[in-house]
Amino acid sequence: MAFFDIFRKKQQETPVSEEQARQQRQELSAGLEKTKTGLFSKLARAVAGRSTVDADVLDDLEEVLITSDVGVETTVKIIRRIEERVARDKYMNTSELQSILREEIADLLEQAHGSAAHFGLDAREGEPYVVMVVGVNGAGKTTTIGKLAAQLTKAGRKVWIGAADTFRAAAIDQLQVWADRAGATMIRQQMGSDPASVAFDTLTSAKANGADVVLIDTAGRLHNKINLMNELTKIRNVMSKVIPGAPHEVMLVLDGSTGQNAFEQARQFTQATQVTSLTITKLDGTAKGGVVIGISDQFHIPVRYIGIGEGIDQLRIFDRREFVNALFGDEKN
16 A cells, blocks of 8 residues: 555544534535535526426536536536436436436546556655655645645654755745745755756655655646656656655646646646646635546546645545535535
């Protein structure tokens, strides 16, 4: 079992009071409020004055899902499944549509996460677990690394951060602030240094000092996919020489508020390197949270974290059941 699988399991097993659990559910619901409001206002308009789920309702539902940034391919898949249920049950009223939609989305998320072979490779015992974090500038990479480092150090882990985005001085300084706040050790060089050299120094230091986790930031340029691919490959090769098998995980950070652009970023980065997990940020400020559903379904890469606010604790482990419950309203399963 990979490090983050174990960490996730321990977090989920950590006892929380009923009040804490309720507060966490409320925060997630509030973080998805804009998406929820947008989706259901459109859905209400689509079924207004209709009594049965017919071809016209399904056409309108298709438009609702696409305009909610679920994505065309995933939308077609959902509509096809609902069509099969309508054909099987012969009669279905529109009041059932929300419940059916909920079930189909939950099922898609389950299939997407269940189909992934692994969240990452296992690190050897006694060696750091290495995560290379990728994504375009502005997606929230630096903030995600900082929040994740804070959560890990709070849980008693020794965390090293490598500032391998050496093309922006602001990125290095911002990451330093987060590292200091989190109590993590950061390895940095001058702006313009070779990113692979920073990664090498970070892993060497982490290994020598008994670190548990290493988080490597990378530049987020997409202007030339070949250069991006070459740079990420070079960083990976250098890291594997220090710690065989590193990086054990490549985490792609996507800005949920960009909607369909997030799909394109996912395509670019999955072509440039082997992405093993996703973090989707800024869901609290957008009505485009449907991207979580579409990206999970289309790329079959597990969503590990979602960002639902500015606070450190608002980088949340993604739980498909909690996500669906927050989107559609709590329901006992």
